[in-house]
């Protein structure tokens with residue numbers, strides 16, 4: 001079995017799925033990445049954050065189910081509400097300001113004229 005510190009270093013101290021460091025804090029302390037095992041064979045796979053470890057556990061380690069969930073989420077993603085073309089929105093409103101907040105483009109609009 002690989003040494004925990006070696007695995008942590010080889011993964012850049014990040015989760016093998018989401019590529020983020022562990023963020024879960026319990027009793028004021030950030031917990032360590034979990035050692036994920038193949039539940040059928042017991043073989044160590046990699047270190048995972050709590051969220052990703054729970055995610056694959058809830059999906060019964062089933063890649064097809066996880067792919068189906070991703071497809072489902074993409075199919076139900078909200079389309080952009082306004083399509084911007086050179087200062088006038090698709091609905092004919094004048095675009096006063098465009099800004100990006102938390103990865104979403106926010107348009108401030110006004111009525112023409």
Ligand SMILES: [Zn+2]
Nearest residue numbers: 015018049052
């Ligand atoms: Zn993760």
